[in-house]
Amino acid sequence: MGTRVSETAVSTVTHGPIEGSSKHYREVDHLRVPARRIQLTNGEHLDVYDTSGPYTDATATIDVERGLPPTRDAWHRPDPVNGASTQLAWARAGIITDEMRFIAAREGVAGELVRDEVAAGRAVIPANHRHPESEPMIIGKRFAVKVNANIGNSAVTSSIAEEVEKMVWATRWGADTIMDLSTGRDIHMTREWIMRNSPVPVGTVPIYQALEKVNGDPTELTWEIYRDTVIEQAEQGVDYMTVHAGVLLRYVPLAAKRVTGIVSRGGSIMAAWCLAHHQESFLYTHYEELCEIFRRYDITFSLGDGLRPGSIADANDEAQFAELRTLGELTKIAKSHGVQVMIEGPGHVPMHKIAENVRLEEELCEEAPFYTLGPLATDIAPAYDHITSAIGAAMIAQAGTAMLCYVTPKEHLGLPNRDDVKVGVITYKIAAHSADLAKGHPGAQERDDALSKARFEFRWTDQFNLALDPDTAREYHDETMPAEPAKTAHFCSMCGPKFCSMRISQDVRAYAEENGLETTEDIDRKIAEEMAAKSAEFAEHGNRVYLPLEATAGGSPTR
């Protein structure tokens, strides 16, 4: 891997299973498809989608200096179709690749659905041939909503080892892809370490590194410098690249009247270049050459929204939608080269303007997967923008967005640390999963049902282990009731040991079962017939379920 990071740094990478879970592999043909198995105390288990790679496999040897095993190198790679060795070209030719098979098993769908959606351009599989360490995943609205986490180093605040750790940490909690947004020195080496150790697809914004090569002066950028940077990153295995090719010269002044102008870093770099040279963006004029490079490696375009709104006031404006129309044209061109495409979206958008973004994107971009940053539903809560944006993210995902780029609590204020990365990922898993439920994604509700059942049956440990973040759930519970027996107690701290609405419910259920009340009709009949007998019976086994609350705690969140 060329330069080495220190032994000390290497040893800090987080590994080992998430509490209460273990790695479980299914053999599908010659493929080993990973899942996270949550073992329950009642003997049942639940397998959930697992993004964390070998790091959570207790039996795996983790050596970040060596990198992950290049598993996909051993998979079958079909012949090129019309010169293209891309998942899109193969899908169109009717071929179900190993990557598609792997994905079908992970998602619990048919391989043919995966192929269909990729062939139609409604889904992408970011899988550079040179990133054989990755476990293939799919981004498309017919599949589980995905979450991306941004990381990236700088000379000042983080080391390469820290960035590798952030990648491992983010995927541990469910990040489906990682974007390495490193700037400053050591960009190449940082990326190399991340690529070789990442079990998920990695995206970049090549213009950032290109800018480093011209000492940070955007006007000095050239197509050649950019192209060479793309090739350098392509060789390293970057799976998808953000390209702000839709920021055209004539759109730049549209941003002048905005409350917050241009807030995309890549967008503003290209705007500066266009203004300085009074020329059309080289990303646009050389776009077909870029397609040829992307096709060679099967890199997926993530067409950047350089003119996305940075405030509620600027949402859905002329600048934003002018660029989106151009992204639609670029989508068609990329696909004609056999290259996969997804489209980046905003940003800051009030709730009533969210659906319009998805509608227009689908109309203009042939339903290419939409990949949005939030959007933030209000501007007024810096320090809570993971939440302002989770509201928008859940809604835009329900409307059809395929992947959500996370936002951390530090958005607009500073640099996310490890805790922020985790909070960002968990918050976005909530948004994504809420959308999966709303879309009726097959199997999505199984986890909700398993957790609620555990909650109702006072299986505390199962409730924690089924949670998106078992550690924090356990920690919060322990604050009030630290004793181990409390983990099996038939009550919680909200109502105390002697009274509990869940317990009364169980009495109701027991009554229904004892009386053979299977259907609503049974219930109605029984109410008429037997309710009188209930009085005595209830008194027998559950009458005094409540005693004075000396031992209980207040602040009950129920009413």
Place this chain on the structure above:
Amino acid sequence: MGTRVSETAVSTVTHGPIEGSSKHYREVDHLRVPARRIQLTNGEHLDVYDTSGPYTDATATIDVERGLPPTRDAWHRPDPVNGASTQLAWARAGIITDEMRFIAAREGVAGELVRDEVAAGRAVIPANHRHPESEPMIIGKRFAVKVNANIGNSAVTSSIAEEVEKMVWATRWGADTIMDLSTGRDIHMTREWIMRNSPVPVGTVPIYQALEKVNGDPTELTWEIYRDTVIEQAEQGVDYMTVHAGVLLRYVPLAAKRVTGIVSRGGSIMAAWCLAHHQESFLYTHYEELCEIFRRYDITFSLGDGLRPGSIADANDEAQFAELRTLGELTKIAKSHGVQVMIEGPGHVPMHKIAENVRLEEELCEEAPFYTLGPLATDIAPAYDHITSAIGAAMIAQAGTAMLCYVTPKEHLGLPNRDDVKVGVITYKIAAHSADLAKGHPGAQERDDALSKARFEFRWTDQFNLALDPDTAREYHDETMPAEPAKTAHFCSMCGPKFCSMRISQDVRAYAEENGLETTEDIDRKIAEEMAAKSAEFAEHGNRVYLPLEATAGGSPTR
């Protein structure tokens, strides 16, 4: 106030202005209407809705032993109309009360709109005659979406002083009402302290205290005990009361087949009573007597959803909607007595089932204000249920819910502490404000625009002060850039001092202004005419806006 709490406890109550703000009163007729004035560094200011009462007035003397001044006692109280001295009766009679005038000024709407909505039963003003310390507020879908915070003591974990502090703390951050859900000993005295010191309406669930009086055995409850408890609380000034009068005997078995049965504490108490006695709930059979009591004080009904779903699996089921139909009947009865009514709603509901809740509530309950708990959009994230529920809360408020009951990070796990209360309130202010924006509530976007403008102009201090939580925003910024000059720096830690997309945007804007580009047509014309000249000009004042990033930090959240 009867029993006294210790001097030490009293001195702990939080007071003084929120950082960057000061109390501002407008004189409206003889009324003093408070607002929070956020002073900006550019000489402008923004006045925002203020729930915090005298506690944030630097000139006020705070003495919790004495309580707040009984301001409303000096206001004009109109004569009874058909025996009723309620805001509803007066509104129907065409009278705009002082309370309505005060509210109109706070909300920035006409007094006539307030009267209209109250008269129609689409809005309520919870204002017990015996709570003269409160600053009147309105709950209705034509007005700003409101937030309730639950507090409540217990013998073990908190003192009375702590509960008063929680009330002050919650209203400081924006809680529009408080529910005192105390259980255990000292319920009466705790409530007395809260009432006398609360600048916002206070709600309770009287069945909790009634249950204490029968030593916690729900089957020992009687109408007489309940009635006397209601009168006791009414005399203290409770502004609205949750009454689970819709939990009918025949609905109880409907909950038996649920994944999580009955999760409402009040609902399960009444279910237990109904089953034990094989009788219809005394809340239902004595409902008209209850209306008469409520009318005397102008207490508002909050008709409880005792059968709300406690899991995604149980959302929108037969038990829930059967109860809602009964709440519709009870709404009509209360209104016929001149009593104000709002309706409580769920709970746990996936996103695609949220709108149906509002639609049915409005249809069945004559558009009485809807007051929902979340709903949580998924069950799988204990420790993050403020977030799972903020998603549902924002959506249900957009659909027409008038007040949102907050959920804290400790929901399902333990007792919220002071930090949890703040996070819960801020999270719900986000949901409520996002809905205000989506509904086009007059003036709502002013704060977003002011904050975004401050952000774009690098007025960091203004950005913090305009935030829902200035303290945390400042703290997060200081983690990366603690120095005071950074508060006026024209960059942030995300892109560093030498390069910034916001800065380039300002260059773009400067260019547009210098060239007299006022409209899109101007821009198009100028692009054709003058773009060539731009190159030299841009080079002059903004060309090298970027230098190597030695001094910058990574992990950029932009792409």
